[in-house]
Amino acid sequence: MPDSKTTPTARAAGTGTTRATTPTARRSEATRAAILDAARERFATDGYERATIRAIAKDAGIDPSMVMRYYGNKEGLFAAAVSIDLRMSELPAVPRDRIGATLVAHFLTLWEENEQLTALLRVGTTNAAGAERMQDVFRDQMLPVARAACPDPEQVPARAALAATQMLGLALTRYVLRMPPVTALTRDELVAWLGPTLQRYLTAPHSAWPEG
Amino acid sequence: MPDSKTTPTARAAGTGTTRATTPTARRSEATRAAILDAARERFATDGYERATIRAIAKDAGIDPSMVMRYYGNKEGLFAAAVSIDLRMSELPAVPRDRIGATLVAHFLTLWEENEQLTALLRVGTTNAAGAERMQDVFRDQMLPVARAACPDPEQVPARAALAATQMLGLALTRYVLRMPPVTALTRDELVAWLGPTLQRYLTAPHSAWPEG
DNA sequence: TGTGTTGGCCAACAAGCGTTGACATCACTG
DNA sequence: CAGTGATGTCAACGCTTGTTGGCCAACACA
Numbered sequence: 269m270p271d272s273k274t275t276p277t278a279r280a281a282g283t284g285t286t287r288a289t290t291p292t293a294r295r296s297e298a299t300r301a302a303i304l305d306a307a308r309e310r311f312a313t314d315g316y317e318r319a320t321i322r323a324i325a326k327d328a329g330i331d332p333s334m335v336m337r338y339y340g341n342k343e344g345l346f347a348a349a350v351s352i353d354l355r356m357s358e359l360p361a362v363p364r365d366r367i368g369a370t371l372v373a374h375f376l377t378l379w380e381e382n383e384q385l386t387a388l389l390r391v392g393t394t395n396a397a398g399a400e401r402m403q404d405v406f407r408d409q410m411l412p413v414a415r416a417a418c419p420d421p422e423q424v425p426a427r428a429a430l431a432a433t434q435m436l437g438l439a440l441t442r443y444v445l446r447m448p449p450v451t452a453l454t455r456d457e458l459v460a461w462l463g464p465t466l467q468r469y470l471t472a473p474h475s476a477w478p479e480g
Numbered sequence: 481m482p483d484s485k486t487t488p489t490a491r492a493a494g495t496g497t498t499r500a501t502t503p504t505a506r507r508s509e510a511t512r513a514a515i516l517d518a519a520r521e522r523f524a525t526d527g528y529e530r531a532t533i534r535a536i537a538k539d540a541g542i543d544p545s546m547v548m549r550y551y552g553n554k555e556g557l558f559a560a561a562v563s564i565d566l567r568m569s570e571l572p573a574v575p576r577d578r579i580g581a582t583l584v585a586h587f588l589t590l591w592e593e594n595e596q597l598t599a600l601l602r603v604g605t606t607n608a609a610g611a612e613r614m615q616d617v618f619r620d621q622m623l624p625v626a627r628a629a630c631p632d633p634e635q636v637p638a639r640a641a642l643a644a645t646q647m648l649g650l651a652l653t654r655y656v657l658r659m660p661p662v663t664a665l666t667r668d669e670l671v672a673w674l675g676p677t678l679q680r681y682l683t684a685p686h687s688a689w690p691e692g
Numbered sequence: 693t694g695t696g697t698t699g700g701c702c703a704a705c706a707a708g709c710g711t712t713g714a715c716a717t718c719a720c721t722g
Numbered sequence: 723c724a725g726t727g728a729t730g731t732c733a734a735c736g737c738t739t740g741t742t743g744g745c746c747a748a749c750a751c752a
Contacts (some may be wrong), residue, residue, distance in 0.1 A: 280719075292742090303729085315606035317530060321741085322739080324502035331700065331741075333702085333741080341741075387604075389605070390605050392657055392658070393602050394530060424664060426661060426664070429653070432653055433652075433653050433662060434652070435649070436652055436657075437645040440645075441641070441644055445613070445648075447615055449638060450645060453641060457638070460686060462642075465680075472670060507729070508730095511729080532709065532710085533710065542730075542731090545713090545730085545732085546731090548712080553711075
């Protein structure tokens with residue numbers, strides 16, 4: 269968004285992919301993006317209630333009313349700011365007995381470079397819509413991975429759920445609560461410890477399973 | 481607090497341990513307890529920001545100003561309402577190779593019969609004081625257990641931290657987010673699956689350990 | 693140059709929040 | 723019976739919130 273004030277229309281006019289209702293190119297895309305950036309950061313650090321529209325607007329350097337004009341209301345802003353993509357397709361093809369460690373490493377990278385995940389986790393604990401969104405992500409992006417790794421299709425939801433308890437627990441203690449003994453663990457240590465756990469949850473047989 | 485209305489003064493006068501500034505016994509204990517009960521429930525279901533003093537007072541059937549008189553302010557109310565006791569001393573004496581399953585079972589019982597744990601977890605994700613309190617509980621009540629189970633004292637914090645990621649992840653997905661595939665798991669299934677995980681985190685050697 | 697559209701700011705609204713102090717009421721003591 | 727202190731209600735304060743509508747400047751196009 270900086271330096272774009274020199275030729276705002278030209279830049280927007282160059283990207284003619286999305287034809288808007290008006291023939292004139294949009295100058296507001298920079299502002300919209302600035303709002304989303306600020307919203308993501310505020311939601312990630314403060315949660316839904318304490319992330320005020322006024323604070324987000326101040327971070328973005330514009331008036332609070334602009335947020336309303338572009339995103340309708342606070343819920344619309346959150347919906348627009350947080351769209352989770354676990355990028356499961358980018359997982360390297362590994363033998364089935366290494367899927368656990370691969371997943372842990374993948375999620376660690378994901379959480380560290382995308383604050384939207386922290387935002388959704390923080391909001392999900394106090395906001396009903398946020399909790400539902402987390403379940404959507406789980407259903408649409410986590411279940412398929414478990415389906416590919418787990419032998420028995422009937423066990424897929426339970427095994428994916430077990431994996432979710434471990435991964436979300438890591439995210440909670442490390443990136444939300446920031447518990448010192450958890451943040452002190454290195455990436456390699458976490459992969460080495462949690463990898464076998466996910467591996468077992470997803471692929472190992474288990475004697476206590478209801479249908480044997 | 482129930483049935484105490486018959487002889488309120490006599491009951492309070494009997495417990496002369498804390499000498500109040502006034503010689504008259506306290507009739508207000510029932511109200512104080514009602515406030516704490518309502519506060520615990522609201523904090524557990526709504527989190528810190530959305531649990532308003534007005535709503536808590538209405539649940540308790542009294543005026544909001546009473547909350548202020550008895551607990552000073554909202555932070556004081558939360559501090560008084562949420563005092564976590566993991567009751568680790570009630571853990572049955574089991575051989576060291578069964579500490580994992582025992583801990584999982586213990587925590588499941590704890591979370592299901594005490595909503596203060598849910599309250600603290602919800603508040604901890606959006607409130608700095610709540611997050612600090614969680615770390616206090618971890619340090620004062622979780623570390624000793626790990627110290628008793630883990631061979632090398634130097635590894636205790638890291639191993640306790642690993643156990644915390646799994647247990648808090650279970651609490652988050654099951655009691656806060658209430659993800660259907662996690663709530664669908666039975667108590668026995670969870671003990672059977674998560675028990676070995678905690679067992680390994682607390683007691684098993686590991687090749688990837690820094691000082692091997 | 694004139695005109696309509698877009699981007700942006702300003703001021704204000706109603707509602708809800710935590711919090712406060714004045715006033716009533718009751719129980720008990722002297 | 724008068725008095726005192728605890729218990730509780732009522733009304734309001736100051737503040738912040740999400741949200742709205744009006745106004746102005748800049749631009750695109752004729």
